Amino acid sequence: MLCCHHAPGVLRGGVLSDGDRMIYQMLQAGQDLLSPARLQARGWAGILSGLEARHPALDGIRVLRGTLETFGHAGITHRRPEFEIGPVRVGNQLVEVEEEVVARTPFASLLHFRKDTPLRLPRVLVVAPMSGHFSTLLRGTVQVLLQDHDVYITDWHNARDVPPEAGRFGLDEFIAHVMGFLRAIGPGGHVLAVCQPVAAVLAAVALMAEDHDRASPRSMTLMAGPIDTRQHPTEVNRLAQTQPIAWFERSLIDTVPWRHRGAGRRVYPGMLQLAAFMTMNLGRHMKAHHEQVWNLADGQVARAAMHRRFYDEYFAVMDLPAEFFLETVATIFQEHALPLGRLAWRGRPVRPEAIRRTAVMTVEGERDDICGIGQTMAALDLCRSVPVTMRRHHLQTGVGHYGVFSGRRYAQAIYPRVREMIQANEG
Numbered sequence: 099m100l101c102c103h104h105a106p107g108v109l110r111g112g113v114l115s116d117g118d119r120m121i122y123q124m125l126q127a128g129q130d131l132l133s134p135a136r137l138q139a140r141g142w143a144g145i146l147s148g149l150e151a152r153h154p155a156l157d158g159i160r161v162l163r164g165t166l167e168t169f170g171h172a173g174i175t176h177r178r179p180e181f182e183i184g185p186v187r188v189g190n191q192l193v194e195v196e197e198e199v200v201a202r203t204p205f206a207s208l209l210h211f212r213k214d215t216p217l218r219l220p221r222v223l224v225v226a227p228m229s230g231h232f233s234t235l236l237r238g239t240v241q242v243l244l245q246d247h248d249v250y251i252t253d254w255h256n257a258r259d260v261p262p263e264a265g266r267f268g269l270d271e272f273i274a275h276v277m278g279f280l281r282a283i284g285p286g287g288h289v290l291a292v293c294q295p296v297a298a299v300l301a302a303v304a305l306m307a308e309d310h311d312r313a314s315p316r317s318m319t320l321m322a323g324p325i326d327t328r329q330h331p332t333e334v335n336r337l338a339q340t341q342p343i344a345w346f347e348r349s350l351i352d353t354v355p356w357r358h359r360g361a362g363r364r365v366y367p368g369m370l371q372l373a374a375f376m377t378m379n380l381g382r383h384m385k386a387h388h389e390q391v392w393n394l395a396d397g398q399v400a401r402a403a404m405h406r407r408f409y410d411e412y413f414a415v416m417d418l419p420a421e422f423f424l425e426t427v428a429t430i431f432q433e434h435a436l437p438l439g440r441l442a443w444r445g446r447p448v449r450p451e452a453i454r455r456t457a458v459m460t461v462e463g464e465r466d467d468i469c470g471i472g473q474t475m476a477a478l479d480l481c482r483s484v485p486v487t488m489r490r491h492h493l494q495t496g497v498g499h500y501g502v503f504s505g506r507r508y509a510q511a512i513y514p515r516v517r518e519m520i521q522a523n524e525g
Contacts, residue, residue: 122352122367129174129369161395171406172387174369174413176256178232181211186244188215195244199253201282204264205271205419207253208279209233211244219248220524221287223279223315227294228254228272228422230371230415236292237411238504242513243290247520250283252276252295256368256416258360268421269298269429270444276302281313288520289315292503293469294426296323297436300477301448308452317457317523319516322469322502324430325460325477326437330470338431346427351420366423368415437476450480457488457523461502461512468499490519 185192193213201208222243226233233253243249252275257267276299280287291299299318306314327335341349352367354360386405393402435441441448458481460474471493478489492515497507 179234209253222247224251225291225295257419258354258417267419269425285312288317290319296320319459321461329472343428364420365417459490463497463502465498
């Protein structure tokens with residue numbers, strides 16, 4: 099399962115100690131050493147494929163080919179995958195989708211999925227998580243939204259590709275980006291936040307409301323994110339409480355090596371975050387790769403392709419700016435600054451009660467082991483000035499964290515409610 103919160107504490111207790119240094123260099127060196135072996139494994143798999151065609155009865159060849167191919171495609175990459183969203187159905191027509199960047203900063207691009215249609219559709223900004231994976235994690239979320247909406251997304255850049263002279267990027271800058279991108283879209287838009295950024299999006303909308311900003315969104319949908327992690331805390335929430343923030347800085351933060359554009363920038367390495375995710379569900383990942391060997395050996399083409407698509411995305415990692423990672427852990431997970439009324443943006447208090455005209459919807463999953471039930475719904479109490487008729491909550495039965503924003507249940511059960519809420523507040 100692809101999860102979107104930081105999982106900072108999973109590597110405590112023996113994997114990395116407080117005195118460790120050169121974390122990034124060691125992780126990168128390991129990947130560099132494995133790359134030739136993976137390339138060679140893919141080459142041998144191709145050779146065995148030809149041999150298998152001549153001797154189809156040799157089971158050993160099929161299993162060996164499947165093993166080599168699985169290993170050869172299991173490498174980590176820092177390259178952003180493509181969205182590759184094909185034609186979508188709008189009304190009774192199939193419409194092509196073209197990606198265009200409409201705004202850019204050193205740390206993010208505002209990506210627009212432009213469709214050639216005369217229909218005027220609600221404009222929606224999807225705020226993707228900055229949590230070790232690229233915004234393409236939300237490919238399924240976007241594809242479903244595109245049926246009825248004009249969709250934009252925050253396409254966060256890999257911090258290891260951002261030169262240090264571009265400056266810092268912390269929680270304040272994240273919030274500023276959300277406000278800036280809402281203004282770029284223009285008045286009358288809507289915003290939808292998935293997982294980790296829900297608190298920042300709520301803060302941005304509160305600040306814009308207090309300023310009577312014309313670009314304040316008409317609706318705000320918050321999906322499976324940490325507004326108040328004191329509510330039904332999960333293992334991820336508890337892990338964030340196990341160490342002081344200074345421990346996270348000493349143990350998990352390193353500088354980008356010299357060969358990358360962001361050389362010298364302090365980051366939380368994406369490879370380290372991936373290791374944390376993998377540790378949380380190690381048995382599941384081992385089983386998936388074991389099954390992939392047999393998918394390839396038995397000629398299960400569709401299953402093998404589905405596995406590869408998932409892990410191509412899962413193993414594509416991005417580094418997080420150190421300031422953003424540390425401030426998120428401290429402010430959201432340790433201090434509970436937002437629900438306690440202590441969150442500030444550049445020294446200015448954030449007041450969710452200032453929101454009056456933006457409809458608010460929260461969505462949670464019954465089986466979410468990353469974001470506990472009630473953690474996102476807490477936003478409805480904080481937005482107490484929004485009329486009750488403009489506040490909604492949906493708890494989806496039978497889904498975990500990822501199922502809140504992707505997959506069949508999202509498309510068939512959750513999305514129709516989100517669409518209804520947006521349309522009801524389209525004006």
